[in-house]
Amino acid sequence: MSSILEQLRTRFDRSLVAAFGDDLAGTDPLIVPTNNPKFGDYQANVAMSLAKRLKQKPRDIAQQIIDRLEVSDLCEPPEIAGPGFINLRLKPQFLQSKLQQMYASDRLGVEPVEHPQKVIVDFSSPNIAKEMHVGHLRSTIVGDAIARVLEFQGHDVLRLNHVGDWGTQFGMLITYLREAYPDALTQPDALDIGDLVAFYKKAKVRFDEDAEFQTTARNTVVTLQSGDPETHQAWGLLCEQSRREFQKIYDRLDIKLTERGESFYNDLLPQVVEDLDKQGLLVEDQGAQCVFLEGYKNKEGNPQPLIIQKSDGGYNYATTDLAALRYRIREDGAKRIAYVVDAGQSTHFDQVFQVAKRAGLLPEDVEAVHVPFGLVQGEDGKKFKTRSGETVRLKDLLNEAIDRSRLDLEKRLEEEDRHENADFIEHVATVVGLSAVKYADLSQNRTSNYIFSYDKMLALQGNTAPYLLYAYVRVQGIGRKGNIDFQNLENVSIELRENSEFVLAKHLLSLPDILAEVAADLLPNRLCQYLFELSQKFNQFYDRCSVLQAEEPFRTSRLMLCDLSARTLKQGLSLLGIQVLERM
Numbered sequence: 001m002s003s004i005l006e007q008l009r010t011r012f013d014r015s016l017v018a019a020f021g022d023d024l025a026g027t028d029p030l031i032v033p034t035n036n037p038k039f040g041d042y043q044a045n046v047a048m049s050l051a052k053r054l055k056q057k058p059r060d061i062a063q064q065i066i067d068r069l070e071v072s073d074l075c076e077p078p079e080i081a082g083p084g085f086i087n088l089r090l091k092p093q094f095l096q097s098k099l100q101q102m103y104a105s106d107r108l109g110v111e112p113v114e115h116p117q118k119v120i121v122d123f124s125s126p127n128i129a130k131e132m133h134v135g136h137l138r139s140t141i142v143g144d145a146i147a148r149v150l151e152f153q154g155h156d157v158l159r160l161n162h163v164g165d166w167g168t169q170f171g172m173l174i175t176y177l178r179e180a181y182p183d184a185l186t187q188p189d190a191l192d193i194g195d196l197v198a199f200y201k202k203a204k205v206r207f208d209e210d211a212e213f214q215t216t217a218r219n220t221v222v223t224l225q226s227g228d229p230e231t232h233q234a235w236g237l238l239c240e241q242s243r244r245e246f247q248k249i250y251d252r253l254d255i256k257l258t259e260r261g262e263s264f265y266n267d268l269l270p271q272v273v274e275d276l277d278k279q280g281l282l283v284e285d286q287g288a289q290c291v292f293l294e295g296y297k298n299k300e301g302n303p304q305p306l307i308i309q310k311s312d313g314g315y316n317y318a319t320t321d322l323a324a325l326r327y328r329i330r331e332d333g334a335k336r337i338a339y340v341v342d343a344g345q346s347t348h349f350d351q352v353f354q355v356a357k358r359a360g361l362l363p364e365d366v367e368a369v370h371v372p373f374g375l376v377q378g379e380d381g382k383k384f385k386t387r388s389g390e391t392v393r394l395k396d397l398l399n400e401a402i403d404r405s406r407l408d409l410e411k412r413l414e415e416e417d418r419h420e421n422a423d424f425i426e427h428v429a430t431v432v433g434l435s436a437v438k439y440a441d442l443s444q445n446r447t448s449n450y451i452f453s454y455d456k457m458l459a460l461q462g463n464t465a466p467y468l469l470y471a472y473v474r475v476q477g478i479g480r481k482g483n484i485d486f487q488n489l490e491n492v493s494i495e496l497r498e499n500s501e502f503v504l505a506k507h508l509l510s511l512p513d514i515l516a517e518v519a520a521d522l523l524p525n526r527l528c529q530y531l532f533e534l535s536q537k538f539n540q541f542y543d544r545c546s547v548l549q550a551e552e553p554f555r556t557s558r559l560m561l562c563d564l565s566a567r568t569l570k571q572g573l574s575l576l577g578i579q580v581l582e583r584m
């Protein structure tokens, strides 16, 4: 079943062609939901946009469109308003039959896309031997939601974890550990990642202070990259320890990822240099191999180089990304690649994409996009830190969210004089705590910075995970109270009567359009907003309409609306990586 918007667009397309000829086929009719119910449900703004091209007044254009617009099965007769808006009001009969179809569909009326693509989502991507921080958490949560939405749309999604597992940090770390804790380099369990991070800091201090240490560290990188077995083994152990710690976080958050770190591309780096050279892009500058960038100038106003290979033969972060891009397009067959990485790396991606395009590594029919996100800030608006000024460890952050959610729950149980067993409390506290963290992040437009506040994210009111979970639980409560088997409701036809039912119905039916938008713009906050409004509209409906006490056919019809609301919430939340609760 195609969505309401799609149906309207098709009808407009036909009418535009009938009125103004084939030239206008495929013109976007610019249909958007109205923000005031007075004007109906949707408005089409196409008449205004065509005025110049057709050299006619928008209102006249609108008139010619609606004269040929065949929508009598979907809408009341369209009306022209203001300068030339075309207002559309859906017919109750049409809404009811659409809702019936949605109800009967496993996918809630969301059709898989006609042309599935091979999509790569590059997300999370922490650095080995450094602790995963809040920025990586944001990438992990946002990237996972984007991947889930694209998967649900029917795309073939490869989720790649481009971990920083190569490069200079290993030279420092291995050199330092060789003198300080040689066991760590030969025994699998000698360290945990907390130690590793501390060692990394110490190694960095040595590196910055001690010239001899610096030389040894640099040489170690070269030995590592040339495949020396002992250094390679030490490197492997360090990676393994980090990996185990990262995996714990992924498991808790239910994140699936394929690790393909920077080291994977090591052997492919010379090929990049060769490709760039063949295209005549490579220039030697002070011993380094560079590409001069278009549109980037240094302080002196000279063209700025992107260093591909350093004078010592080593490669850079950008070189690895060029190799990765090449591999993802040629070997994986990706048609769309989304890099969910903090906004601070915008320039990096812009430069990499530019060079890749100029070198023919990134063809026209492949879309590579940086999906940037802003900083996570503390409630004081500054960088998110612990009280003592340290970076917050993800483990601690998740634990704290769960602890606070447990306290809230215990308080609520006491107030309501409810008695629940320990398993229930643990389960609810965990789901609510983790959902709250995820949802707080996803519900913000990712491009802005966001303020991390446990109190706000755990609140039962507002645009929060607990509020949405509660709406779902409310429906399950109705089911328990009325002894309703939602899976086997008698199949009556849905009968809408009250205004709040219409409002809820229309909102439910816009799910496919919202998901299409999220898939296009990669903005999960659009889906959050949709689910938040769904919960509000459901609550309004339930406050105003009796359900269990209503007469038939309204009773069953309303139970169907309840069920549809719950299923839509469950599906939508699962696309955000959030699971629902039956009781809370």
Ligand code: ARG
Pocket (backbone or CB within 6 Å): 122, 125, 126, 127, 162, 163, 164, 321, 324, 339, 341
């Ligand atoms: N490891 C990098 C960091 O922590 C992020 C990598 C993002 N992905 C990429 N293909 N560059 O900053």
